[in-house]
Amino acid sequence: MHVHFSRSEFDARRDAVLAAMERESLDALLVFSQESMYYLTGYDSIGFVFFQCLVVGRDGRMVLLTRAPDRLQAKFTSIVQDIRVWVDGPNANPAEDLRSILLEYSLSGGSVGAELESYGLTAANWQRTAAALSSCCTLVDASTIIRELRVVKSPAEIEYVRSAARLADRALEAAITKIAPGAFEGDIVAALQSTILAGDGDFAAIDPIIGSGPGALLCRPYSGRRKLSQRDQITLEFCAVYRRYHAAIMRTIVVGEPTARHREMHAIAVEAMAACEAALRPGEPLGNVFDAHAKVCDRGGLRASRMNSTGYSLGSTFPPNWMERPMLYHGNPVLAEPGMVFHLHMILADEATGTSMCPGKTMLVTERGCESLSKLSLDLISK
Numbered sequence: 001m002h003v004h005f006s007r008s009e010f011d012a013r014r015d016a017v018l019a020a021m022e023r024e025s026l027d028a029l030l031v032f033s034q035e036s037m038y039y040l041t042g043y044d045s046i047g048f049v050f051f052q053c054l055v056v057g058r059d060g061r062m063v064l065l066t067r068a069p070d071r072l073q074a075k076f077t078s079i080v081q082d083i084r085v086w087v088d089g090p091n092a093n094p095a096e097d098l099r100s101i102l103l104e105y106s107l108s109g110g111s112v113g114a115e116l117e118s119y120g121l122t123a124a125n126w127q128r129t130a131a132a133l134s135s136c137c138t139l140v141d142a143s144t145i146i147r148e149l150r151v152v153k154s155p156a157e158i159e160y161v162r163s164a165a166r167l168a169d170r171a172l173e174a175a176i177t178k179i180a181p182g183a184f185e186g187d188i189v190a191a192l193q194s195t196i197l198a199g200d201g202d203f204a205a206i207d208p209i210i211g212s213g214p215g216a217l218l219c220r221p222y223s224g225r226r227k228l229s230q231r232d233q234i235t236l237e238f239c240a241v242y243r244r245y246h247a248a249i250m251r252t253i254v255v256g257e258p259t260a261r262h263r264e265m266h267a268i269a270v271e272a273m274a275a276c277e278a279a280l281r282p283g284e285p286l287g288n289v290f291d292a293h294a295k296v297c298d299r300g301g302l303r304a305s306r307m308n309s310t311g312y313s314l315g316s317t318f319p320p321n322w323m324e325r326p327m328l329y330h331g332n333p334v335l336a337e338p339g340m341v342f343h344l345h346m347i348l349a350d351e352a353t354g355t356s357m358c359p360g361k362t363m364l365v366t367e368r369g370c371e372s373l374s375k376l377s378l379d380l381i382s383k
Helices: 007-023 034-041 068-077 094-104 123-133 144-151 155-178 185-198 213-217 260-279 287-299
Strands: 028-031 053-057 062-066 082-085 111-114 138-141 209-212 232-242 245-255 309-313 324-329 341-345 348-350 355-357 360-365 370-372
Touching: 007 028, 007 034, 007 053, 007 144, 028 034, 034 053, 034 062, 034 144, 053 094, 062 068, 062 094, 068 082, 094 123, 111 123, 123 138, 144 324, 155 185, 155 232, 155 245, 155 360, 185 209, 185 232, 209 213, 213 232, 213 355, 232 355, 245 260, 245 341, 260 287, 260 309, 260 341, 260 348, 260 355, 287 309, 287 324
Parallel strands: 028 111, 062 082, 111 138
Antiparallel strands: 028 053, 053 062, 209 232, 232 245, 245 360, 309 324, 309 341, 341 360, 348 355, 360 370
């Protein structure tokens, strides 16, 4: 088996989920999120692009309903013992198979929670599920049960995040060595990705984000690569990943002599990062972190250049997203807790001058404050 946590760790997670189900008076939980399946059982797959569901009963029994290509995948990567396969066909309706499982395990007749907010559940599949189960149970939205448990990491999870953060630092250093006038963006991203894979890391849930010139102001990956000019700027945002646990890092690197605007924005971004770190403390609302960021940026005249959030939770995620909740935005009342992990990013994109400056790093909330898991300096880099 290729499982990355101890059985005792999985048992503790299961017990926490069962306790939450009991508080919500749920007879069963329909798990559609791949992240939740990984958290509960170790099951590691992209099979969620088709209909797939992990049924968790009130007594702790778990049944995975999936397609034939994922049967051996589940046996190899998870602790799930009961694996059912629905058969492909022109009239296949796996929601009917799901109903049969609930009836077989006497989980019908009551309240059944479902992870509605999940990339693993399309609207069409939810309609089939709701129709198939309408006569045997009452379905309720239980999207937050496992998601909220996953936010605070166990010591074993934190070790994986630390490993990912070390890989991210090494990958950024490798990428920087490739940055120079005339360098091809593809070679730069290849250097960082190969470093992660050579270090026993995984592919991230999102492509590495790389953009130069005007593309350095963007926050999303896009198709097409260019060569760097004699005077240029390049923004890198990527996650190194270890056992599916993500650690993000972000930098804007100047090619040639930095402009006065680069230096000004860098100074403000670094000041904002320090203010955010001071605000990220256990027991304090996460909205305070954004407010600290906004205060520094707005005072520096960069209100129009900043984003409306300054970071997000990180964890074990699958495509198409490495960002998780809670996010760091104004008014977020969620209290920081030891074991939470966040990507703090000071994204500044000055459209008027075409200038970017975006330092970011992975932070761990501790008992007394926070710790930067990204160890590289935030000094302005020019090549």
